[in-house]
Amino acid sequence: GAVVSQHPSRVICKSGTSVKIECRSLDFQATTMFWYRQFPKQSLMLMATSNEGSKATYEQGVEKDKFLINHASLTLSTLTVTSAHPEDSSFYICSARKPGLAPGELFFGEGSRLTVL
Amino acid sequence: EDKVVQSPLSLVVHEGDTVTLNCSYEVTNFRSLLWYKQEKKAPTFLFMLTSSGIEKKSGRLSSILDKKELFSILNITATQTGDSAVYLCAVVLVWGAQKLVFGQGTRLTINP
Numbered sequence: 001g002a003v004v005s006q007h008p009s010r011v012i013c014k015s016g017t018s019v020k021i022e023c024r025s026l027d028f029q030a031t032t033m034f035w036y037r038q039f040p041k042q043s044l045m046l047m048a049t050s051n052e053g054s055k056a057t058y059e060q061g062v063e064k065d066k067f068l069i070n071h072a073s074l075t076l077s078t079l080t081v082t083s084a085h086p087e088d089s090s091f092y093i094c095s096a097r098k099p100g101l102a103p104g105e106l107f108f109g110e111g112s113r114l115t116v117l
Numbered sequence: 118e119d120k121v122v123q124s125p126l127s128l129v130v131h132e133g134d135t136v137t138l139n140c141s142y143e144v145t146n147f148r149s150l151l152w153y154k155q156e157k158k159a160p161t162f163l164f165m166l167t168s169s170g171i172e173k174k175s176g177r178l179s180s181i182l183d184k185k186e187l188f189s190i191l192n193i194t195a196t197q198t199g200d201s202a203v204y205l206c207a208v209v210l211v212w213g214a215q216k217l218v219f220g221q222g223t224r225l226t227i228n229p
Contacts, residue, residue, distance in 0.1 A: 004159075009158075034217070041224075042221060042222075043205060043219040043220055043221045043222050044160070044205070044207075044217075044219045045219070046216060046217060046218070046219075049216070093158075093159065093160075105151075105162055105165060106162070106217070107162075108159035108160050108161075109159055110158040110159045111158045111159055
């Protein structure tokens with residue numbers, strides 16, 4: 001089966017620093033990856049759609065200068081939380097669609113738990 | 118505003134019981150409805166439903182979609198402790214290139 005790998009799984013940083021989270025599709029090429037945020041006991045909220053070779057598409061209310069997304073290759077998308085603050089602490093999950101499968105049959109990464117002190 | 122609502126938010130039952138989880142939606146451009154199981158980290162795909170009235174089945178799990186009444190149910194029979202998880206319902210929108218809108222999830226706990 002397809003595997004999506006996310007790294008790091010857990011990161012703690014100081015307020016004001018930037019943190020980069022990587023999402024890799026290990027055995028398929030993904031032209032599109034998605035980034036979600038999940039608060040405790042809440043559902044996944046789509047933050048942005050990452051498109052290989054072009055700019056990401058952000059959902060309403062998500063600051064693109066705060067959450068920088070880069071999809072430089074067909075197997076890697078990165079999310080950088082810039083100048084992180086405690087309110088950015090959350091669980092961030094990426095997903096990717098394997099070409100040939102139906103929309104929605106996404107493979108999710110294991111998530112990255114960010115804690116900003 | 119596109120909306121997906123799940124109920125109940127939380128459910129505790131005994132092993133062997135049968136449970137029904139509900140998902141209703143109100144979206145502008147429906148394409149399909151998905152069910153995922155989230156145990157600790159990444160959600161895992163269970164079902165995708167596109168047509169009304171056609172039951173999808175996988176072992177003790179089954180699901181059906183009603184596009185007229187805009188809802189879906191997920192049934193789990195003969196529950197086991199390993200079924201304990203958060204079950205997420207999501208709707209795929211036509212506009213937005215496979216954009217998913219998730220419900221809040223139902224936290225299911227199966228007690229031995």
